[in-house]
Amino acid sequence: MTVTVRHSEMGALLGFAERQLYVYKRYWVWEVVWLFYSVVSVLSIGFLASGLGTLGAGGESFDLRKAQLYLLVGALLWGYLSLVFMEAAYAIAWERWEGTIEYTFMAPVRRMTHLMGICLFAIGYGLARTFIVLLVAVAIFNIDFSHANVAGALLVLAASIVPLIGLAILTSVLPLLSPQKGEQMSFAVQGFMLLVSGVYYPLSVLPMPLQVAGAASPLTYALSGMRRSLLEGAGVGDQLPTVGILLAMGAALIPAGILVFSWAERRAKRLGLLKRSG
Amino acid sequence: MSIPAIEIQGVSKAFRRREREAGAPWWRRDWKDKVALHELDLIVQPGGVTGILGPNGSGKSTLIRILGTLLTPDTGTARVFGWDVVKEALQVRRHVNRVSVEAAFFKELSPWENMVYAARLYGSAGSGTRRRVVEILELLGLPLDVIDQPMKQLSRGQQQKVAIARSFLTAPSLLLMDEPTTGLDPRSKKEVQTVLETLRAEREITVLVCTHDMNEAEALCERVLMMDGGRVLADGRPAELCRIHGGATLEGVFMHLTGKTLEAEEPEEVAP
Numbered sequence: 001m002t003v004t005v006r007h008s009e010m011g012a013l014l015g016f017a018e019r020q021l022y023v024y025k026r027y028w029v030w031e032v033v034w035l036f037y038s039v040v041s042v043l044s045i046g047f048l049a050s051g052l053g054t055l056g057a058g059g060e061s062f063d064l065r066k067a068q069l070y071l072l073v074g075a076l077l078w079g080y081l082s083l084v085f086m087e088a089a090y091a092i093a094w095e096r097w098e099g100t101i102e103y104t105f106m107a108p109v110r111r112m113t114h115l116m117g118i119c120l121f122a123i124g125y126g127l128a129r130t131f132i133v134l135l136v137a138v139a140i141f142n143i144d145f146s147h148a149n150v151a152g153a154l155l156v157l158a159a160s161i162v163p164l165i166g167l168a169i170l171t172s173v174l175p176l177l178s179p180q181k182g183e184q185m186s187f188a189v190q191g192f193m194l195l196v197s198g199v200y201y202p203l204s205v206l207p208m209p210l211q212v213a214g215a216a217s218p219l220t221y222a223l224s225g226m227r228r229s230l231l232e233g234a235g236v237g238d239q240l241p242t243v244g245i246l247l248a249m250g251a252a253l254i255p256a257g258i259l260v261f262s263w264a265e266r267r268a269k270r271l272g273l274l275k276r277s278g
Numbered sequence: 279m280s281i282p283a284i285e286i287q288g289v290s291k292a293f294r295r296r297e298r299e300a301g302a303p304w305w306r307r308d309w310k311d312k313v314a315l316h317e318l319d320l321i322v323q324p325g326g327v328t329g330i331l332g333p334n335g336s337g338k339s340t341l342i343r344i345l346g347t348l349l350t351p352d353t354g355t356a357r358v359f360g361w362d363v364v365k366e367a368l369q370v371r372r373h374v375n376r377v378s379v380e381a382a383f384f385k386e387l388s389p390w391e392n393m394v395y396a397a398r399l400y401g402s403a404g405s406g407t408r409r410r411v412v413e414i415l416e417l418l419g420l421p422l423d424v425i426d427q428p429m430k431q432l433s434r435g436q437q438q439k440v441a442i443a444r445s446f447l448t449a450p451s452l453l454l455m456d457e458p459t460t461g462l463d464p465r466s467k468k469e470v471q472t473v474l475e476t477l478r479a480e481r482e483i484t485v486l487v488c489t490h491d492m493n494e495a496e497a498l499c500e501r502v503l504m505m506d507g508g509r510v511l512a513d514g515r516p517a518e519l520c521r522i523h524g525g526a527t528l529e530g531v532f533m534h535l536t537g538k539t540l541e542a543e544e545p546e547e548v549a550p
């Protein structure tokens with residue numbers, strides 16, 4: 001009995017991913033445009049860095065190539081993180097527009113499976129797309145990875161998936177809480193993350209309250225860890241504390257996300273907030 | 279005796295909404311309770327087609343949603359094949375499927391893609407899925423060249439048939455149909471009704487169908503519940519109801535019970 005149940009949960013997980021793939025296939029023109037846009041925004045950050053010298057930034061200690069790499073890492077990672085956010089946060093909002101939300105919520109699938117299916121697909125897709133952008137950026141800016149420790153960077157990237165899933169689930173709750181204002185809230189949350197997580201600058205430049213918020217954001221640790229490996233060559237051993245922090249945050253965020261989501265679902269069913277028609 | 283397909287005891291449901299009194303300033307909006315379903319008891323034995331008849335706003339969809347675990351009742355308990363719709367929702371969902379007024383599809387995806395998604399969610403996907411999908415669509419009289427076109431290019435009638443086909447694919451024991459023929463042209467309507475007749479004859483699946491079409495109910499349902507304002511006013515075989523309430527048709531019975539025709543809508547403002 002349990003075996004068949006688990007089997008169909010796996011099937012459902014696959015089903016959510018497959019559904020997204022079909023959707024992207026239909027909207028492939030948009031996907032190409034989004035990809036183009038990601039490339040452009042990363043490139044423009046790279047060129048911005050190239051131009052810093054002529055803008056008078058400089059002095060003995062200023063290392064243009066390092067600044068460029070610093071900013072590029074930020075741009076690439078932010079592109080990836082914001083994509084995952086959007087995908088996960090919109091998964092619910094989008095089903096509401098389509099009118100399929102009740103169908104999906106009526107399916108004999110654990111909510112955990114549903115949410116994991118959406119998040120894992122978003123992460124896989126985000127990584128694939130970011131990899132393409134990375135290739136373009138490397139080709140254009142001759143990025144020097146000679147000081148980089150790729151294994152360390154990949155370890156941090158992998159560990160960051162765990163808290164990211166938790167965050168994504170938490171944002172996807174918003175459209176369930178408020179059909180009218182939930183999506184806007186998801187946007188606002190995303191913007192706030194961009195501000196406090198040290199995407200383009202060290203946290204130390206921020207006012208104190210924002211620094212505190214930044215310290216609570218897992219993205220901060222993911223970004224600074226990746227930078228330490230890519231810019232300063234921090235190896236796997238050096239990254240263990242960062243990995244520990246990321247996993248610990250994930251261990252808190254994922255259960256919290258699922259709890260909040262199931263509370264929101266119960267609330268929506270009590271108040272009649274799932275899409276209604278007829 | 280076997281476990282009833284549906285067993286409802288004292289279920290009621292009200293929705294809270296913020297509403298502005300006529301003439302009140304725009305910022306003054308008070309909470310108001312709108313009762314969608316007054317306390318209801320209902321038992322439906324497995325097999326056969328049971329109809330819920332009532333004008334718009336009478337609470338038909340609310341009842342269907344409660345049985346489909348999409349709404350939690352305020353009071354009472356509802357069970358589907360013995361499973362509680364709130365406490366054992368996952369079990370209930372394994373055995374229930376709903377076909378709703380507007381076909382709930384990913385409109386950019388094709389019927390096939392939508393149906394594979396359904397099959398995966400219900401754990402019935404496998405190598406034979408394509409063949410089964412084709413079989414069911416043929417049974418419903420859907421031209422097979424639409425199977426790989428985006429749903430949005432299909433007519434309403436075709437979409438509704440795909441919705442019914444999709445529900446067959448997941449092999450439910452209880453099929454909830456919320457106005458499956460509303461808005462269809464006469465021919466599609468007839469075809470959908472033929473499918474329902476086949477189902478009734480087979481008796482392997484219990485069907486609960488909402489409609490505000492009296493003739494449809496008369497033709498298809500062996501048992502009819504008449505609802506108005508969230509209450510069940512009459513319950514029985516169509517012929518029986520006509521006899522007891524002295525109407526020539528169900529339409530007449532409804533008139534007799536409520537003084538209204540079925541077309542009259544309850545005053546209702548549409549939630550944004």
Ligand SMILES: Nc1ncnc2c1ncn2[C@@H]1O[C@H](COP(=O)(O)OP(=O)(O)O)[C@@H](O)[C@H]1O
Binds near residue numbers: 293333334546
């Ligand atoms: N999700 C909801 N939120 C607020 N009011 C609702 C909701 N669903 C139904 N209602 C109200 O409950 C009443 C019954 O609606 P419904 O069950 O959809 O009737 P029917 O399906 O018979 O047309 C209506 O007055 C409707 O406005």
Ligand SMILES: [Mg+2]
Binds near residue numbers: 338
């Ligand atoms: Mg209805």
